[in-house]
Amino acid sequence: MRRLEKRWEHDVVPEIMTKIECETDERYGKRPEQRSIDELLESGFALVDKPQGPSSHEVTSWVKKMLNANKAGHSGTLDPNVSGLLPVGLNGATKAMGLMLKSSKEYVGIIKFHCDVGNADVDRIFHKFSGEVEQMPPVKSAVKRVLRKRKVYYLEPLEFNGREVLFRVGCEAGTYIRKLCFDMGEGLGCGANMLELRRTRVGNLDETRASKLQDIKDAHWLWKEKGEEKEMRRVILPIENALGMRRIWLRDSTVESICSGASLAAPGVAKVEDGITAGNNVALVSLKDELVAISAADAGSREIIDMKKGVVARTIRVMMKKGTYPKCW
Secondary structure, rough: OOOOOOOHHHOOOOOOEOOOOOOOOOOOOOOOOHHOHHHHHEEEEEEEEEEEOOOOHHHHHHHHHHHHOOOEEEOOOOOOOOOOEEEEHHHHHHHHHHHHHHOOOEEEEEEOOOOOOOOOHHHHHHHHEEEEEEOOOOOOOOOOOEEEEEEEEEEEEEEEEEEEEEEEEEEEOOOOHHHHHHHHHHHHOOOOEEEEEEEEEEEOHHHHHHOHHHHHHHHHHHHHHHHHOOHHHHHHHEEEOOOOEEEEEEEEHHHHHHOOOOOOEEEHEOOOOOOOOOOOEEEEEEEOOEEEEEEEEEOOHHHHHHHHOOOEEEEEEOOOOOOOOOOOO
């Protein structure tokens, strides 16, 4: 059996390039790991291990009630019969959840072929549907039904049980795995359908960090009734942990202007992650690694390092509260 080489984009640690050496003033802002539980609840998220049965909206509503949140929103809807990772943003973090939809996903599932297949047949059809694939969204979908292209980074069989094959797939956001299974069956000329599916990874988050609904409820009770924070800090994560995009670090003197909705100009950049291209969504963060805003890059990483003036990124969504850093203009 041939194993496909994994090319998970978030496993590659990008180079951080320094534009200007500068320090941060510890009197302003707060590093994500130093936030209080109340602060985490105001701008954090829970990585929920969604069970089979309830809808993603139901699970999100339950988490909201368990944590007494004013608002909650999830990223990447899972069908009721699909289990696995469901990021649920709380209060202020809900503003970023829609932008997380572009993160790559990994699933483990079971496909059932409608005829007898051998290892070589499965290996061949899995190879055929790796790389760029074309998909027509199913009739019952929330998007317009037009043919679209998606990337399958890896697709590999794990176990065989007659006509049923346990498989793992890493793919671009918006890839329909049920449709992928159907198309592979058509490719073999006998048909196939998906029996089970579990999402095991979203961007840089994997299922080892997920919490069951009962874990979240218990953690909140321990914090409220016993004053114990350990479990709450495990189940409620800073929104920065969910970022599936490259980062640009800001000088302290630039943060407040971004919080006011301004575009980022070249002199305000302290450091840049490699791999940014014009048009990418990027995270603008402070030198304490706090998420300030999500922006669209106007230039690539190397260009940003060399630029002396001009706009390098245009703000899409401000995440940090105004007044966190001093006004410097």
